[in-house]
Amino acid sequence: MPRANKQQKCSVCQGAKVLPNPNAPSGYAQCPICGGTGIADPNVDPKPRFYNFTPGGAQGTTFALAANAVNIQEQFTVGDYDFWAIYILATSNGVPLSNAAAGLFSVTIIDQSTRNWSDNPILSVLTAGYGERPFPLPAPFKVPGQGIQKAVFNELSGSTNTIQFALFGYEMLPVTAPVPNPGV
Numbered sequence: 001m002p003r004a005n006k007q008q009k010c011s012v013c014q015g016a017k018v019l020p021n022p023n024a025p026s027g028y029a030q031c032p033i034c035g036g037t038g039i040a041d042p043n044v045d046p047k048p049r050f051y052n053f054t055p056g057g058a059q060g061t062t063f064a065l066a067a068n069a070v071n072i073q074e075q076f077t078v079g080d081y082d083f084w085a086i087y088i089l090a091t092s093n094g095v096p097l098s099n100a101a102a103g104l105f106s107v108t109i110i111d112q113s114t115r116n117w118s119d120n121p122i123l124s125v126l127t128a129g130y131g132e133r134p135f136p137l138p139a140p141f142k143v144p145g146q147g148i149q150k151a152v153f154n155e156l157s158g159s160t161n162t163i164q165f166a167l168f169g170y171e172m173l174p175v176t177a178p179v180p181n182p183g184v
């Protein structure tokens with residue numbers, strides 16, 4: 001395999017072909033952006049990006065589910081460029097889902113083709129980690145530019161449940177010519 005030169009190195013793994021992953025036994029996993037080649041697509045400039053699900057995709061950090069609420073759809077719309085999600089993260093009542101103060105919920109993630117990620121709602125503790133130990137998608141999940149990503153939630157704790165449910169990944173911005181320094 002040809003060695004990546006400076007211009008071709010994947011900007012996410014810096015050509016190392018792997019990224020740190022606390023869930024992997026080795027502590028590392030194949031870089032999902034370059035597919036473990038270490039070589040960048042010369043036409044894209046991946047930049048970190050979080051998207052979180054909210055009612056109607058409105059601005060907001062969290063959404064509140066009423067006690068025992070069912071079939072509550074939340075969504076986000078990505079920007080002009082493809083978004084490649086690699087981690088799923090969530091909190092309930094401001095704490096990780098494994099915390100005793102978290103309320104149980106279930107979720108069905110629905111992708112662009114209206115294909116569900118599951119045939120039944122999946123319990124929250126199986127679907128998402130938190131910042132220190134996110135749920136990794138070994139291969140990135142692509143939401144096309146301007147696409148809407150949806151998920152449907154059910155409250156299971158019997159109390160109001162304030163949730164943040166987010167995907168972290170990379171926004172595949174196009175490589176553009178350097179912007180001239182305005183000299184301000």
Ligand SMILES: [Zn+2]
Pocket residue numbers: 010011012013014015016017018031032033034035036037038039
């Ligand atoms: Zn890479």
